[in-house]
Amino acid sequence: MSITTTHLIRAAGVSAVVAGLLFCGVQINHPPVDLAFVSTTEFAIRQTMKICFTLLSLIGITGMYLSQVRKAGALGLIGYLILGAGFIGMLTLEVAALVILPAIVHTSPDYVSAAIGVALGGRAAIDVGLLSVLNSFVGITYMAGGLVFGIALFRANVLARWASIMLAVATPLSILIPFLPFINQRLFAVPTGLALIALGSSLWLTFRSQDAVAESRSLPEPAVAR
Template sequence: MTITTAKLIRAAGVAAVVGGLLYIGVQINHPHLDLALVSTTEWKIRQTMKVLFTALSLAGITGMYLRQVKQTGALGLIGYLVLAAGFLLMLSTEVMGVVVLPAIAGTSPGYVTDVLAVAVPGGHAIGDIGLMGPLTQVAGVGYLAGGLLFGIALFRARILARWAAALLAAGAVATLAIPLLPQVNFRLFAIPTGVALVGLGYSLWREQRAPAAEALTSAVGSVLDPAGAT
């Protein structure tokens, strides 16, 4: 199999679609974060889904940015770097969630409980959790600011689905309203971002697939009409 730029970008589109679907799926019937949950199989499954979401989404936005470097300009670069940093930090915290927290839940229940507390918007730790608090906060800022800036850049570039780009930016802004709407399940605010990733990923895959189909049609036409090649 020949690896081409177009194939890699199409693969990034698929990664974004799968990442978005995982992000939506993990929100469905998500239980309350507490110490008892960490030791369950459900926790491991959901955390693994979150790890895959962040990794696949990072690959997806990388393909989106590389496809339209010139069109997105400086805003696209800044938005991509901020959002990519957010996903990388989220990836690290989710990996620790699936690998480290279950291993120390029995010996350090207070620490695990505090880490779970700061993972919820507006939550606060009672004890000292070291750099886990700032790490979670910086990851959140990268996710929100990066989503807003990158979404605007994609919208202005006019290459991928503009509704999905607008939804990515709007989803980031909407997340800021979580502290103001405590009566609303905060996990619902993740759905717009998931849908945006699916839409952008599909748009990227389809946009890269079209030139390949046109090239194949042209090649077949040349074979069937040798006179056209002279």
């Protein structure tokens, strides 16, 4: 099978679906994040799922944007760049949490506690360096990028419009997370995950049908009996 642009965009759709499933799945029975949890195998597994989520989401939104560059226009480009920056920043945070925090949890528990507090939207009791700045950057770009990109997808009208609206609404609502009980914080991730699943499915189905039309046109004409 030859690799075509259509195949790559459909693969991006699959990536978005898997990303959404991971984002929803990682929230299930998620224990409170504290010093005891950081040193467990479950923490490592969940962090790995979050890292895969950010990578696959970045691939997914790239396919969504490239599938409708002209229709999305300047708003689509701006939304894609902002949301993409948010996912890259999120990837940096999740990798750092997986690699660094378990290694220093016993030697520097105060720093780990402060880092956890910052990640959950609170204030650090001690200086955590640029971690607070990076966390704020991720929050702003994730919420603003999701809003703008969702609106651009809705206006382009290539993928499922209801899923575009869900993305545009769900990501900015993350600003409420620091003010909610822990159990509700986890539920707030579900709409974004469902939006990614729906948009990824719509992307795959849209370009599957286009691929089928292109293949039918390339078939040789049947021989006419004489």
